[in-house]
Amino acid sequence: MKLTVFGADISSNDVSCSKSLIKNINKDIPKLLDLGAYRAALTNVTGDDLVIAAYVEDDLLEEVNRGIIHLMRDNAENLGDLTGISEDKESAGEGVSYAEADVQDDIYPDSVILHFDTYGGEPFVEDVANSTIQAASNFFAVHDVCKPISGKVRKIPGVGYVSNETDDPVVCATVNGLESMGTIAFSMIGAALGCKNTYLVEYGTPCNVIPGSVIVSATAFMNGNTLDLAVPFENKTRILR
Incomplete structure (x- = not known):
């Protein structure tokens, strides 16, 4: 089985996702x-x-990947990153982000x-994302972690190619053992926040930051249930007096 994850900008503006877009995507999941x-x-x-993720058997990966793209296309307010997908490397443009x-x-x-979301495609976001992948790789309870962001043309199974201009990366790590989830998740978040101009946000937060900054959201995807990790991270890092 695999975890497949797609991130895309299909919003009608450059700052936030509308409630109707979120509602329509959820309705079609x-x-x-x-x-x-x-x-x-x-x-x-x-x-x-926004990000759509799925757990899928290996032999159905390509079909489900195509289904995710179709779902995004059917509900898009603006085709945005979907226009960068191509069947050949040479025609690929800035497209959807992918991790598995x-x-x-x-x-x-x-x-x-x-x-991760950037306002102007800040290039250092690649280093921020890769720092979280490296952090996850150090744990015995991590079953697998996605490939590092390489800045190269990428082939997405069942979908096509996207170019190295693709920004706003998504990363993932699969975890064996419920008790290890907090340690792994918070280590990944900490690795991101240790980088310059990077800020943790809750699910659905607009990109209200000074351009030149990066925002990151963190989710635990637990057997199909989603938990926004920004809230427990904030509570956990309060200084007790």
């Missing part, structure tokens, strides 16, 4: 289950970008998904 996904959800809404990771088959699938 069951279509992915009809295609064979074990679980699927709108996991992150970060500025004007293997899932252990004999346990409930749990994962951490971090999603």
Whole structure:
């Protein structure tokens, strides 16, 4: 089984996602289950970008990936990142962000998904995202972590190619063991926040930051349930007096 994750800007503005867009995406998520996904959800809404993720058997990965793109296209207020997808490398443009990771088959699938949004495609976001991948890689309880952001043309199974101009990355790590979720998730968040001009936001927060900054949302995708990790992270990091 795999975790497949797509991030895209299909909003009508450059700052936020409308309530109607979020509602319409959520309404159509069951279509992915009809295609064979074990679980699927709108996991992150970060500025004007959103993330759809699914747990899917390996042999259905390409079909479910195509289904996610079709779902985004059917509900898009603006085709945005969808226009950058191409069947060949040479024609690929700035497109959807993608991450995938293997899932252990004999346990409930749990994962951490971090999603980044920039106002102007700030290039240092790649280093921020890769720092979170490196942080997750250090834990024994991490079953798998997505490939680093490479700044190269990327082939997405079942979908096509996107160019190295693709920004606003999404990263993921699959976790074995419920007790390890907090340690892994907070380490990934900490790695992001340790980078310059990077700010943690809750699900659905507009990109109200000074240009030159990056916002990141963090979600625990627990057997199909989504938990916004910004709230417990804020509570956990309060200084007790």
